[in-house]
Amino acid sequence: MxxxxxxxxxxxxxxxxxxxxxxxxxxxxxxxxxxxxxxxxxxxxxxxxxxxxxxxxxxxxxxxxxxxxxxxxxxxxxxxxxxxxxxRPSCSDRRCDDGIRLDTGESCESCANVLHVRRARRARMRADIDQELPGLTHGERRRVLEERLADRVATEAQNLARSQEQARTERAQRKAARAADQERAERERQAAAAAETVRQALACEDCGQQQAGGLCEACGYRRRTEALIVEAGMVAATWSADLADQDDVDTVTADVRASLAADIERARRTFLDSAPPGELDADPTGAAAALAFGALRAVEAALPEFRSSALGRLGQAEEACAEARRAYKTEQGRRWFRHNPNGADAIAAATKAADTARERAAEYLLATRLKQLREQTAARTEQAPAVPWTDRLPELAARPLDTDTAGAVIA
Incomplete structure (x- = not known):
């Protein structure tokens, strides 16, 4: 064929x-x-x-x-x-075939190196034999050389077998370790799933809604809204209140809370006016979550304005003005402006440097004063005594249940 x-x-x-x-x-x-x-x-x-x-x-x-x-x-x-x-590779090079490089067609350099090493080894052994056993005949010398070469090959074979066995043992250990890790990960996953199932079965800590995972959606939004309101009050207090006077700080935060409450009320009215008739009654829980989310968005939208206003006010503080003056003089005194410190280029560069320094100083003052206010708030919280359950029961009893009407939930 x-x-x-x-x-x-x-x-x-x-x-x-x-x-x-x-x-x-x-x-x-x-x-x-x-x-x-x-x-x-x-x-x-x-x-x-x-x-x-x-x-x-x-x-x-x-x-x-x-x-x-x-x-x-x-x-x-x-x-x-x-x-x-x-x-048939004669060395470890994959491109070797019978001592010839497949990609170039020339003799394999790796094989030449292996041959050189072998020849050097035989030469060293001959020299050792001549030094240790002088006077041997050619045949005896050749026999001793062959024996030593055989011993050397046997030793290398044993070392190779030992290293291969060690490699197999290490692979088995790594395989066992991976299996143990996978088993542990599976146990942790199952434990996490069981814990999540238990958590999802918990009632809401704030409103008592069942199967809420410890905190329902609406209460979660309310908590975030309250935290942002407190943050906005502290941001406003950094420049408009005496931080050493707690009453002054409380007055500022109360004003901010009232302003944000008005924004929240406007967002609430907009949502109620745009809701289709009967939708709130059909899903009171969803309506409460939507209202809480709208309040959160209203506070989130107002917080950058409070921060921008605080930075602008703190930029006029004495510390910020001093930093701006120093930066202005330093930039104006640069060696490339010394010939004309009042020139247009020098004034522009100095003004830019002063504005940058003022902004950095304002941000530093804001961060420092916010840290001080947070520490004061944390200290007051720790000192505040726990409210007994007997005093909290009337407040909890006044909260609406999930089965109440949508109007009650919204209120």
Whole structure:
């Protein structure tokens, strides 16, 4: 039977065409698959695809020469799949085949290095033998050398086996560690899922809504809104109140709370006016969450204005003005402005530096005073006595339940 129709395979298997004719149909299919795999492997070793068939043909030619020609091959299929088509690297380089670089066709440098090392080792052993055992005949000297080389090879084989065994042990340990980690992660996931299930079954801490995960959506929005209102009050107090006078600070925060309450009321009215008739009655819990979210958005929109106003006021403080003056003089006194410190370029650069320094000083004053106010608030909270349950029961009893009407929930 003729060689395969594929031109690449015909070129690669050309040197063994007579062996191909001695194969059965099934064997030819197997050899064809093995040849295709070798061509694909050669293409992945930085070998040009058009050169791969020629390199495989050269390999088959060398192997036939080693065997003594096609007439010496008694089992064509076994020879082709087990010897002729198989790459035989002489070193650790993947591009090496019988000491020849597949990508360049030249002698493999790694093989040359291995050969050099082996020759140097034999030379050292000969020198050691001549020094340790002088007067040996040529045959005795050769016998001792072969014995030592055999011992050296056996030692290296033992070391290799030991390192391989150690590598297998380490792989097994890593596999066991990964399995233990996966098992622990699965247990933690299950524990977290169970804890989440328990948490979701908790009632809301603020309103008592069942299956709220400890805090319902509306109360969560209310808590965030309250925190932002307190933050806005402290931001306004940083410039408009005497921080050492707690009554003055409380007055400012009360004014801010009243202003934000008006914004919240306007947002509430807008939502109620835009809601379709009957929707609030159909879902009172959702209506309460929507109103709470609208209040949160209203406070979030107002907070940047309070911060911007505080920075502007603190920028006029004596500390900020002093920083601005120092930055102005420093920039004006730069060596490239000394020839004309009052020129347009010098004044512009000095003004820009002063504005930057003023902004930095205002931000520092704001951060410092906010920190002071937070510490004062935390100290007052710690000193405040806990309210007895008997005093809190009337307040809790006045809260509406989930089954009340939408109007009660909104109120």
């Amino acid at each position: 003729a060689l395969p129709a594929d031109l690449r395979l015909r070129v690669a298997l050309g040197p063994v065409s007579s062996l191909w004719e001695r194969l059965s149909g099934w064997q030819q299919d197997q050899v064809e698959a093995a040849a295709k795999a070798e061509l694909a492997q050669l293409a992945g070793l930085d070998v040009a695809p058009e050169d791969a068939p020629r390199l495989l043909a050269d390999r088959l030619t060398r192997r036939l020469t080693e065997t003594g020609g096609e007439a010496m091959v008694s089992k064509p299929f076994g020879w082709l799949t087990g010897r002729g088509l198989v790459r």
